[in-house]
Amino acid sequence: MAETKTYREALRDAMVHELDRDESVVLMGEDIGVYGGTHLITDGLYDEYGPKRIMDTPISEGGFTGAAIGMAMLGMRPIVEMMTWNFSFLASDQIIQNAAKVRYFSGGQVEVPLVIRGPNGGGVQLSAQHTHSLENLYGHFPGLKVVSPVTPNDAKGMMLTAVRDPNPVIFLEAGALYGTKGEVGEGDNAVPFGKARIAREGTDVTLIAYGRQVSLCMRAADALEEEDGVSAEVIDLRSIRPFDEDTLVKSVEKTHRAVAVQEQWKWFGVASEVAAIIQEQAFDYLDAPVQRVSGAEVPAPYARNLELAAFPSEKMVANAARRTLYIEEK
């Protein structure tokens, strides 16, 4: 059974499901309780579960993330809201130096069942300090798992998986899409990590993205179909670490062409990794270089026209696909 829900509701459902199932689950973060949550995802939970489980914190991302790690090491399962991932640089020492590694440097004596979640990416004129896509940053570090769901169904299903995972999970939400709707499986529809999703089947070129850019690729695929008669396959990576190389490679073995799309900056981004993997594992199948589409190499600007120009567009994606097909750009 499935119901139509917003991304926001889907996330909330998953957290409520786990709060009810497991006493050791608590939520922590700035203004998630009394205030109702900046993004209204946790609205009402404070009244329902009380301050011991829905913990409002001071503005101290490093401190409360670190405290959550300590809690997790003693068997609690905190879900930390990073009000936005832009603030997570302040917690990056705790995340990278402690959460990711303490199991290893303790010789396996502890585990850290911790979820850190919040909106990632830009798109609503928040400008330079409030616009980042940090999937490559956290995805680089062994010990972390990193996911980036885009459909409401995945938002719920991957959150269920995240809470149950005995490892620290970086849960990157498509913040600009909290209000978008989709079919969401009821009850326990846990979605495993490490499996990409084929969002649209196609035969001529593979478009690879995650998060908000998946929608962009879907629109570009429509345009390619209509305008050029090109059949594009769209792959939603969903899981950044672990990473599903197989689905990518299989698709490219079929289409012989690939475009990797990301909102983040080009250098050392996910699209570079996608290109590296494909050239490595599907070398003999490739009929054109893997094309990358990324954000402009600038801190995010505020003005609407500049912001739009700073992010990948449908047109850029379609043109990149055309380049792989050696047909004229539009």
Next chain:
Amino acid sequence: MAETKTYREALRDAMVHELDRDESVVLMGEDIGVYGGTHLITDGLYDEYGPKRIMDTPISEGGFTGAAIGMAMLGMRPIVEMMTWNFSFLASDQIIQNAAKVRYFSGGQVEVPLVIRGPNGGGVQLSAQHTHSLENLYGHFPGLKVVSPVTPNDAKGMMLTAVRDPNPVIFLEAGALYGTKGEVGEGDNAVPFGKARIAREGTDVTLIAYGRQVSLCMRAADALEEEDGVSAEVIDLRSIRPFDEDTLVKSVEKTHRAVAVQEQWKWFGVASEVAAIIQEQAFDYLDAPVQRVSGAEVPAPYARNLELAAFPSEKMVANAARRTLYIEEK
């Protein structure tokens, strides 16, 4: 004229040169003054230049890095020692959110002539929390420049360039090589950013690295020559942002094969970017997929044997080259 100097002396020479040349240059960091510097790079400078210019700081990486940004915004030129880059997560918010972006979000009203320097990378059994290679992390962000010299000559020459650059420069030193010697140009031998160095010429395969891994590639090149009669070209990237794509591409157009080597972890690392660039720009020249050699996907272990196994070895590099040549691995 050139003199034989250690990497350590070369760095120090450059800083002394700039301290003498420009009153606005100051050094800041933990234990760089009275204590003499953890790595002895700044030893003696406190006595010579006094506490106003050689500033010992409390253990507060974010705080003093931020203060240095403020100083730079008013026209000083601070050189901040990050005792090791492992501690820089604590300063990452200041570096990424302020230093890299304040020029942009002020509409060009300020500039941040700031150098942050210190040892990067592992190799001396410092284990998980003290072993990182962060070139991809900082290299991702527009507004920063990122360099990683490996020869003493480049250490000095790039430090001169860094201090004079009106932008924040992330200066990643090959910490394990502070004691190694090399010819260093005297006086003002500034080395520009954005130009890779051909460390060894060759015709059959291109080995691409930076920092300590350049030495590894040199040894692997020797082995390939001796054992397989293969002529390897070795490229030292030196500059991570800006990045010299041309030198890479030209070399591969000649050799048709490439291996990218990094100490850092594979995912979203510099080697992925190298592979992405080469497949993009030298697609028709490539006779084999670009191979990547990276650190094992584990937090750095302490035990010597494990640590050695966690880092790329000469053998791994040579074998990767052999794979590109379709000859048997050894």
Next chain:
Amino acid sequence: MPAENGNSENGDVGREETRGEGTVATSGNGLVDVYREMVMVRTFEEACQKGFRSGKIGGYLHVYIGEEAVASGFLSAFKEGDRVITAYRDHPHALILGAEPKNVMAELYGKGTGLVKGKGGSMHLFDVENGLMGGYGIVGGHIPLGVGMAYAQRYQGSDHITQLYLGDGSMSNGAFHEAANLAGLWGKEGLCPCLFIVENNQYGMGTSVERTTAMTDLAAKFDAYGIENEKVDGMDVEAVMEVAQRAADHVRETGKPYAVEALTYRTASHGAADFMEKYRTKDEVDEWRQRDPIGLLEKKLLENGELDEEKLEEIKGETKELIDDAVKFADESDQPDISELYTDVYAGEDEYLGEK
């Protein structure tokens, strides 16, 4: 180095000694002028709220309504060459220091005529020529910068000071701790003329100070860094002006930091998009409205005869006109040229390193 970088010697950028020449609201320091200034700020902020609701202003918008006496009072002690740095609630600081309302409004409207060319928006106002070293969006993140600026001021041999504004909420953050500690330490040698101004509006978003820390005396938190401190009623602009002058003089003279906690209240919502205010009661807000700083000052000026109803209407009228003009200017200005996307990323030869 270009003067616009604020990098010229001693920060001298050739301005006249008076603040904000040319804006009707900021032409002096008498109480009536301060009143005019506060009304101007309020009127500007109300126009912003309207602009936000009508979709002309995007992103985050944080207004200063209820807190005007703090910035107004402290900036009365501003001297040319001084520096001011604050967080994202930065419109009043820009306006009072002398930025034209029309350029500030244009910034909020995301226009090329904006104070920072439309690149920063509400949270990132800069006006280096007039002393404003920025508004910043990461809570606490600007505090170390301000401390460093103060060090630079002494290092460069000037007697300028830095006014560093921070919120109650930011004091939970490690950046505050580290920076305040550095300020105290450098201050021992007379090398940190930094005036910390805590805009204690009693909430960080929806979290009250009591729910943020077990020790709610925010001024006293500076004791831990060896920084002298005191409190002031942040609704009484005269009281603020008195402490501001005294504190600024002290900081200027000694090169030591000093902290003042101004108790105030934000009668507007935290951000313009917040509609629910579950975290406080309407009664509480109403009670604080009784102590509205503009209302208090108006009453005093009417009582002591410095103002009469006529003059009052005149000021309000002039102010309204000024802000209406600003809105019109902002509305009619063009968006930044698309080429601006690629400027100002780097200083020096290459402004942009990438493909376009």
Next chain:
Amino acid sequence: MPAENGNSENGDVGREETRGEGTVATSGNGLVDVYREMVMVRTFEEACQKGFRSGKIGGYLHVYIGEEAVASGFLSAFKEGDRVITAYRDHPHALILGAEPKNVMAELYGKGTGLVKGKGGSMHLFDVENGLMGGYGIVGGHIPLGVGMAYAQRYQGSDHITQLYLGDGSMSNGAFHEAANLAGLWGKEGLCPCLFIVENNQYGMGTSVERTTAMTDLAAKFDAYGIENEKVDGMDVEAVMEVAQRAADHVRETGKPYAVEALTYRTASHGAADFMEKYRTKDEVDEWRQRDPIGLLEKKLLENGELDEEKLEEIKGETKELIDDAVKFADESDQPDISELYTDVYAGEDEYLGEK
């Protein structure tokens, strides 16, 4: 959840009530036993220094010489189920809690028989079964963890507490500030039984407390967080034991944090590799050696007759043997199997996600 994770209910892992059974040095709580314990720690540390100089121990090595009374005194108040967390100067905490010297030494020697399988080295001792939740290498980075552990202890309904050790130098760091503030806040509801123990050895590497902060009363820094605090002479183990018991009882009872600053001195160099000690005089070190905690205790025990020269020699002899054995064990143990490189990266099904 496996018991080794310290995740079993209330942290009960089936140990006996006494600490460190089975090691000669830690079999009781009388003063002579404490003396024995301190001698054991000292002997162990001296053996480490030797191991470092001879190249058997790699990486960083930080010993506790001169500070023994602090860990020994506070851990005398440890109760089963309590948790201990500290930084990288962590050998005494592991040893006193009951880890076998041979496994600790083997860890330092990078052997598979080490306390954490040779993966962590000197800075990362863990012995979860005995209550040690780790040594950590990032200054200040462990403090938030300890505060979170204390919360978990109350959340899970136990009356256990967390002993959180931190250095004077770490108090400049934002992590300290944020965590202490959380502890104070959660303590208001009785939800943070965390005992902060400041090992004030007066230096962070080569930087004295006076050169680190303008306010050098470290205990009083906890005032800013509403955490009660006091100081103790960290060279006088009896004094430390007294305050430890009292403070631990208080924390256990109230669920509120409490802080004790123990004034002590590191007579060894900061790290084993530091040879120059420009930052302090030989005289200063010598003066503090006069107040060596082991010397002080020895004198007292000899004076009051609890020890005589013979017994003293016996203790030293037994201890030497214990540590000699530990060194021998460490030396003769094998390096970890290379397959260990890939274990413990992740908990659960896949321990390793990558190519081998």
